[in-house]
Amino acid sequence: MKPIPRVSRSVVLPVLSLILTLVLAAGLTAGAARLAGDVGPTYAIRNCRIVPVVGPPVEKGAIVVRDGLIESLGPVDRIKIPGDAEIVEAEGLVAYPGLISAFSNLFLEQPAQPGGGQAPEPEFPVPAQAEAAEDRFPPGPGLFVLDQIKPKKAAVESFHKAGFATVLVAPARGIFEGRSVVLNLNGEALGPMVVRNGAALHINFTTERGGYPSSLMGTIAHIRQSFIDADYYAARRAQYAKSPAGLKRPAYDARLEALAPYVKDREPVVFQCNNQEDIKRALKIAAEFKLNAVLAGANEAWRVADVLKKNPVPLLVALDFRPPATSQYATQGEELRKSAEAEIYPANAAALTREGIAFALVSGANVDGASVLKAVRTAIKAGLAEDAALRALTLQPARALGLDRTLGSLEPGKIANIVLVKGGIFDEGGRVVRIFVDGIPFEYAEVSK
Amino acid sequence: MKNPAIPRLAACALIAAVGLLPAFADGGSILIKNGTVLTVTKGVIAKGDVLVVDGIIKQVGGDIAAPPGVRVVDATGRFVIPGLIDSHTHVALAGTNEGSEAITPEADVGAVINADDTSILTALSGGVTMVHTMHGSANPIGGPNVVLKMKWGRPSEELVVGEALPTLKFALGENVKQASRTVQPGQTQRYPATRMGANAIIRREFARARNYMEQWDRFRKAAAVKNPPGSLVPPRKDLRLEVLAEVLRGERVARVHSYQATETVEFMELAKEFGFKIQCFEHIWEGYKIADELAAAGIGISVFADSWAYKMEAAEGIAYMAGYCAKRGVLVSINSDSGERIRRLFNDAAKTMKYGGLTEDEALRLVTINPAVQLGVDRIVGSLEVGKQGDIAVFSEHPLSAYTRCDLTVIEGEVYFDRDEIVKVREAAAAKAAAPRAEGGAR
Numbered sequence: 001m002k003p004i005p006r007v008s009r010s011v012v013l014p015v016l017s018l019i020l021t022l023v024l025a026a027g028l029t030a031g032a033a034r035l036a037g038d039v040g041p042t043y044a045i046r047n048c049r050i051v052p053v054v055g056p057p058v059e060k061g062a063i064v065v066r067d068g069l070i071e072s073l074g075p076v077d078r079i080k081i082p083g084d085a086e087i088v089e090a091e092g093l094v095a096y097p098g099l100i101s102a103f104s105n106l107f108l109e110q111p112a113q114p115g116g117g118q119a120p121e122p123e124f125p126v127p128a129q130a131e132a133a134e135d136r137f138p139p140g141p142g143l144f145v146l147d148q149i150k151p152k153k154a155a156v157e158s159f160h161k162a163g164f165a166t167v168l169v170a171p172a173r174g175i176f177e178g179r180s181v182v183l184n185l186n187g188e189a190l191g192p193m194v195v196r197n198g199a200a201l202h203i204n205f206t207t208e209r210g211g212y213p214s215s216l217m218g219t220i221a222h223i224r225q226s227f228i229d230a231d232y233y234a235a236r237r238a239q240y241a242k243s244p245a246g247l248k249r250p251a252y253d254a255r256l257e258a259l260a261p262y263v264k265d266r267e268p269v270v271f272q273c274n275n276q277e278d279i280k281r282a283l284k285i286a287a288e289f290k291l292n293a294v295l296a297g298a299n300e301a302w303r304v305a306d307v308l309k310k311n312p313v314p315l316l317v318a319l320d321f322r323p324p325a326t327s328q329y330a331t332q333g334e335e336l337r338k339s340a341e342a343e344i345y346p347a348n349a350a351a352l353t354r355e356g357i358a359f360a361l362v363s364g365a366n367v368d369g370a371s372v373l374k375a376v377r378t379a380i381k382a383g384l385a386e387d388a389a390l391r392a393l394t395l396q397p398a399r400a401l402g403l404d405r406t407l408g409s410l411e412p413g414k415i416a417n418i419v420l421v422k423g424g425i426f427d428e429g430g431r432v433v434r435i436f437v438d439g440i441p442f443e444y445a446e447v448s449k
Numbered sequence: 450m451k452n453p454a455i456p457r458l459a460a461c462a463l464i465a466a467v468g469l470l471p472a473f474a475d476g477g478s479i480l481i482k483n484g485t486v487l488t489v490t491k492g493v494i495a496k497g498d499v500l501v502v503d504g505i506i507k508q509v510g511g512d513i514a515a516p517p518g519v520r521v522v523d524a525t526g527r528f529v530i531p532g533l534i535d536s537h538t539h540v541a542l543a544g545t546n547e548g549s550e551a552i553t554p555e556a557d558v559g560a561v562i563n564a565d566d567t568s569i570l571t572a573l574s575g576g577v578t579m580v581h582t583m584h585g586s587a588n589p590i591g592g593p594n595v596v597l598k599m600k601w602g603r604p605s606e607e608l609v610v611g612e613a614l615p616t617l618k619f620a621l622g623e624n625v626k627q628a629s630r631t632v633q634p635g636q637t638q639r640y641p642a643t644r645m646g647a648n649a650i651i652r653r654e655f656a657r658a659r660n661y662m663e664q665w666d667r668f669r670k671a672a673a674v675k676n677p678p679g680s681l682v683p684p685r686k687d688l689r690l691e692v693l694a695e696v697l698r699g700e701r702v703a704r705v706h707s708y709q710a711t712e713t714v715e716f717m718e719l720a721k722e723f724g725f726k727i728q729c730f731e732h733i734w735e736g737y738k739i740a741d742e743l744a745a746a747g748i749g750i751s752v753f754a755d756s757w758a759y760k761m762e763a764a765e766g767i768a769y770m771a772g773y774c775a776k777r778g779v780l781v782s783i784n785s786d787s788g789e790r791i792r793r794l795f796n797d798a799a800k801t802m803k804y805g806g807l808t809e810d811e812a813l814r815l816v817t818i819n820p821a822v823q824l825g826v827d828r829i830v831g832s833l834e835v836g837k838q839g840d841i842a843v844f845s846e847h848p849l850s851a852y853t854r855c856d857l858t859v860i861e862g863e864v865y866f867d868r869d870e871i872v873k874v875r876e877a878a879a880a881k882a883a884a885p886r887a888e889g890g891a892r
Contacts, residue, residue: 208549211549212547212549212550212553213547213549213556214546214547214548214549215544215545215546215547215548215549215556215561216543216544216560216561217544217547217556217557217558217560217561217584217592218547218549218553218555218556220557220560220561221547221553221555221556221557221560221688221689224555224688225555225687225688225689228685228686228688229685232683232685232686236682239679239682242679243679243680245680246678246679246680247680247682275565276565277543277561277562277563277564277605280605280606281560304604307604326543326563326565326566327565328565328567331565331566331567332567
């Protein structure tokens with residue numbers, strides 16, 4: 001990763017002398033302006049093909065980036081290049097919106113549970129304390145993953161090189177896993193990356209280690225009881241706030257306090273769906289408590305297309321083609337499992353497109369950018385149209401996250417997350433040359449003319 | 450369940466070879482002709498036909514003409530019987546026990562149906578069309594169970610038999626007190642650790658449930674007045690106690706894993722005290738000691754045919770149990786408790802003829818109409834009668850013969866298992882595997 005800060009750019013950026021001169025000149029003006037607390041740097045990316053995702057591609061276009069936002073874009077002969085702009089000569093490159101993974105485990109210290117299955121049922125049920133204590137559950141719903149992550153340069157670089165500018169980082173432990181954060185991968189410091197903290201509450205159909213619940217059915221009961229309790233808690237607090245006279249003060253409960261917004265204000269809840277049945281389980285719980293549900297994982301979504309058509313919810317489809325442990329494709333021998341992984345599960349996304357079901361493609365537990373892109377190619381080979389794949393990594397995730405006013409396409413006024421690629425972004429030999437995140441350029445290869 | 454620690458056996462080799470068997474869609478209509486029809490409730494028809502139209506048995510008798518477009522199966526020389534029903538098993542579930550705590554009636558197996566479990570295929574290969582798939586026996590009060598049809602290839606929700614009696618699993622004895630479990634350092638022994646403890650904790654929970662119901666009654670009464678006070682607070686809804694309240698209200702019946710006579714009778718006393726219904730005792734190897742008490746109380750039993758003495762509390766089991774109890778007027782069914790034994794329920798039923806002296810008809814009832822009665826579905830399945838659902842198995846010989854095998858299994862008029870088809874698929878797969886790689890094979 002080569003971030004190119006304005007002040008030291010001349011040292012970092014080994015480019016042709018002509019460009020260097022231009023850059024320095026632009027840098028001086030912009031730098032001065034920045035000191036005044038006015039506007040950030042300005043870039044003019046020109047002579048590239050632009051794929052804005054909304055609207056048709058521009059064959060020879062220019063994009064003006066100012067202070068982290070897209071100021072203008074269009075055919076190069078119609079865009080006025082501002083005098084203070086650093087010119088980024090991009091002939092032969094294609095500009096796409098920075099890709100978005102609306103569900104990732106990037107930067108997590110603890111690797112996520114290997115996907116695809118539930119925790120196995122312990123052979124001997126391990127007993128918890130005999131009587132249910134009030135505080136027997138970990139304080140999951142109140143946790144912010146932002147407090148637990150450390151950005152890693154290598155991870156940012158790996159995702160940049162795959163075209164990703166934005167990720168949702170989801171927590172990955174427990175049933176009520178905590179709240180995710182949306183980050184723009186714009187450097188190494190965490191604070192400036194944050195697009196939205198507490199983006200969603202994440203729930204996984206797993207079990208608690210060494211205690212209750214130790215089975216999936218216990219987990220489902222636990223999730224339901226928790227939402228019942230949160231609803232009850234919110235109602236008691238509201239009742240008390242309205243007329244406290246003659247009422248005993250409802251006891252404060254940090255866990256229920258954290259859960260209440262999800263039943264009361266319909267803040268988004270992401271369910272990790274490890275197989276087709278989990279999708280139905282999540283939808284059932286969402287209907288019972290009127291949750292604003294988002295389904296993640298869902299690599300068996302094609303098997304429940306009818307159900308998903310009847311219950312349209314945002315889908316964050318993992319690029320994970322391993323049949324889940326419960327699947328009939330996983331339990332009838334290695335030969336079938338392998339062929340299912342190679343041929344059946346990669347066609348999930350293509351099948352959803354055919355059924356007219358909107359979805360985003362997500363990196364999930366895979367923290368290696370190159371293999372995420374490879375998985376996209378696998379899905380494309382299995383029938384997913386390239387433009388559908390691109391939408392599923394740009395506009396669709398932006399919509400699923402409620403961030404489509406600022407992210408997901410190349411449009412004036414949106415955040416300048418732009419990836420410049422030599423070749424098509426999903427091509428086998430496609431190579432990310434530069435990526436702008438929040439208007440900050442990162443260079444991964446020299447722009448060859 | 451015998452022991453929660455014994456993992457269920459994996460799918461058998463036959464299934465692995467067959468791979469994915471699609472459900473053959475016949476539109477729910479089929480005519481099975483010229484077989485020996487064992488109706489179970491209406492006698493035997495020597496050369497009989499069974500016609501199913503749109504999933505329902507329309508005619509049982511001789512010389513039935515096939516309506517246009519209806520598939521006809523020639524059962525000449527074969528036996529046509531109602532689909533077998535397994536009153537106690539644990540197939541098609543993602544998880545069996547919520548063993549972390551002693552009392553978990555909120556843990557509903559109906560929430561974790563796994564329609565991809567290949568045990569469904571195993572069941573079909575043994576003529577089984579319906580199962581009562583249950584919470585395990587790790588807890589004094591486990592969770593609600595669910596009745597499923599073995600409709601392989603159909604979505605999980607289509608397997609559920611809504612007409613069945615809601616049931617709740619209870620368990621007594623060694624599994625519950627965790628007799629065979631070694632407490633590791635740092636772990637605590639779960640309460641209860643004795644049989645008296647199991648009885649006590651169940652009593653305690655029902656007392657709580659009663660109290661819970663009273664709280665709600667008081668609240669509803671108070672809320673029903675014209676201007677209820679603003680300080681009126683409803684009780685907290687508790688999923689655990691809601692299920693026990695259903696039992697106390699008679700909306701859900703008890704299915705009780707129990708081995709020894711004494712604790713069984715004690716549980717019957719407990720049920721009397723709280724006024725709830727025991728539908729069935731499970732396994733109950735000492736049932737023969739209290740057959741008259743069971744018969745008098747109208748409580749059924751669901752048992753193994755043999756293979757007792759696998760643990761101390763099963764030491765006094767006898768091979769004559771099922772037959773003897775049936776003759777004393779107890780409603781008896783033979784269960785599998787397993788995704789493997791499920792394919793030879795008919796063999797197990799036959800054992801009661803040798804040990805216990807049951808007639809063919811009586812023995813066949815143990816895996817057809819009797820479990821149907823226990824599950825509250827005898828109005829729709831369990832025998833070949835006009836108006837019942839078309840769940841049918843065709844056997845190569847008499848189903849109680851040691852040499853018989855199931856050839857065809859039909860649910861609601863649709864063929865879900867066809868041995869000939871499977872053999873074809875398997876032979877094709879074997880031929881492919883044996884062919885040289887150049888010809889598309891695996892060699």
